[in-house]
Amino acid sequence: MNNVVTTNIVRFIVLVLAQALVLNNINFLGYINPYIYILFIILFPVKNNRMLFIFLSFLLGLCVDLFLDSGGVHAAACVTLAYIRPLVLKFSFGMIYEHQTIKFNNTELGQRLSYFAILIFIHHLLLFSLETFNTSKILLILTKTIFSGIFTLLLCLLITVLFSQKRK
Amino acid sequence: MQQIINFLVRNKSFLLFLLLFSLSLFFTIQSHTYHKSKFINSANFLTGGIYESVNGIGQYFNLKEENQKLLEENNRLKSVLFNEKNELKADFTLDSTLGNQYELTAAQVYKNSYSATNNYLTINKGKRDSIHEDLGVITSKGIIGIVDNTSSKYARVMSVLNTNSRINAQLKKTDHFGTLRWNGVSPKIIQLTDIQGLAKVTVGDTVTTSGNSTIFPKGIPVGEVVSFKLVETEDVYTINILLFNDMTNIGHVYIIENKDAKEIKTLNDPNE
Structure with a gap:
């Protein structure tokens, strides 16, 4: 149990710093940045105290907001993500989720891909619509969502593969 | 119950x-309102401090370019100085405290973003260097933005690449003035709106600050016209401007303080 807590604290700090100091300076093709700090929310243990989880996600978003001067955009997207995660888990993993025995490293690639993709696109859509805050720029929001989303998805999959603890 | x-x-x-x-x-809504985003900003000791230590490593990579920029600026200033020496008015600097309407402070950029729709920079001068809100920020090439939040050691600058930013600017040739805004698309191009339909605009015209506000002095370069469009219904131009500054690569900046700002503001404010 203690091990899980430490892992998550370290993950929190490392992801926020990596996001603020490295990943936000990528600006691939001028505007495409990956937002991989949501890996914290994606990989948070399934058996959890839901209140704590939502609050931690809010804190995560707020930390990123502090660094990026974006008001409360990331916090809003993260809180929503944390709130709807159980639904997405049920949708993607079905039976395994019912028994609360998901180990993200052991799941099938297809299931994991759909789980990641759904969460990432919801997060990005919310993030960019709140950031732009202008319905007349919906096209800009959608292009940003799609391109950044693909970038984030690729990076997230890569990172989870690289840092998976069980090597077979 | x-x-x-x-x-x-x-x-x-x-x-x-x-x-x-x-x-x-x-x-979020507060951050979209000018001068309201007090709580969540990167000009605090924690994020400012982290950016500072990282910048300590990063700044060596740009030394060559920065030196080149400084050399160019020095060169320009020297040539102005030497050419003006002969005709310098004798009574121009009788009292240095009276003569200097504008005071400049050099600062370094710790954090810069240009891909979001509301971009901000964090710089390493704050309240203890007597930096406060509503001061203009420029580089040797042109304008950057306006200080919008300060802590004791750091300040946050609202970049011209911010959809909330409104800066007064004019066509250098004809003195017609309008408002600089950004539509959030390209970090190289910003828009000058509300230029009178009477004005003659040509591609390549220089745009400078107008000096109508107390923030920027008159004549600070902004960029050049790349294309323009007449909004028929309102008889005003919307002009696309290519910025002289490369907003994606900014190292050192100057903060301009207009010493007369307070006086001018009290004059214009009918309530006081």
């Missing part, structure tokens, strides 16, 4: 979600 408590307990996670979500929405 029992039922109310039961309801609260049953829906506690939804209520928490609603609370935190509305809190972050509140922050």
Whole structure:
């Protein structure tokens, strides 16, 4: 149990710093940045105290907001993500989720891909619509969502593969 | 009563979600209002300090370019100085405290963004260097933005690449003035709106600050016209301007303080 807590604290700090100091300076093709700090929310243990989880996600978003001067955009997207995660888990993993025995490293690639993709696109859509805050720029929001989303998805999959603890 | 408590307990996670979500929405809406985003900004000791230590490593990579920029600027200033020496008015600098309407402070950029729709920079001068809100920020090439939040050691600058930013600017040739805005698309191009339809605009014209506000002195370069469009219904131009500054690569900046700003403001404010 203690091990899980430490892992998550370290993950929190490392992801926020990596996001603020490295990943936000990528600006691939001028505007495409990956937002991989949501890996914290994606990989948070399934058996959890839901209140704590939502609050931690809010804190995560707020930390990123502090660094990026974006008001409360990331916090809003993260809180929503944390709130709807159980639904997405049920949708993607079905039976395994019912028994609360998901180990993200052991799941099938297809299931994991759909789980990641759904969460990432919801997060990005919310993030960019709140950031732009202008319905007349919906096209800009959608292009940003799609391109950044693909970038984030690729990076997230890569990172989870690289840092998976069980090597077979 | 029992039922109310039961309801609260049953829906506690939804209520928490609603609370935190509305809190972050509140922050978001504040950040879209000029001068209201007080709470969440990177000009505080924690994020400022982290950016500072990282910048300590990063700044060596740009030394060559920065030196080149300084050399160019020095060169320009020297040539102005030497050419003006002969005709310098004798009574121009009788008293240095009276003569200097504008005071400049050099600062270094710790954090710069240009891909979001509302971009901000964080610089390493703050309240203790007597930097306060509403001061203009420029480089040797042109304008950067306006200081919008300060802590004791750091300040946050609202970049011209911010959809909330409104800066007064004019066509250098004809003195027709309008408002600089950004449509959020390209970090190289910003828009000059509300230029009178009477004005003659040609591609390649220089745009400078107009000096109508107390923030920027007149004549600070902004960029050059790349294309323009007449809005028929309102008889005003919307002009696309290529910035002289490369906003994606900014090292050192100058903060301009207009010493007369307070006086001018009191004159223009009918309530005082």
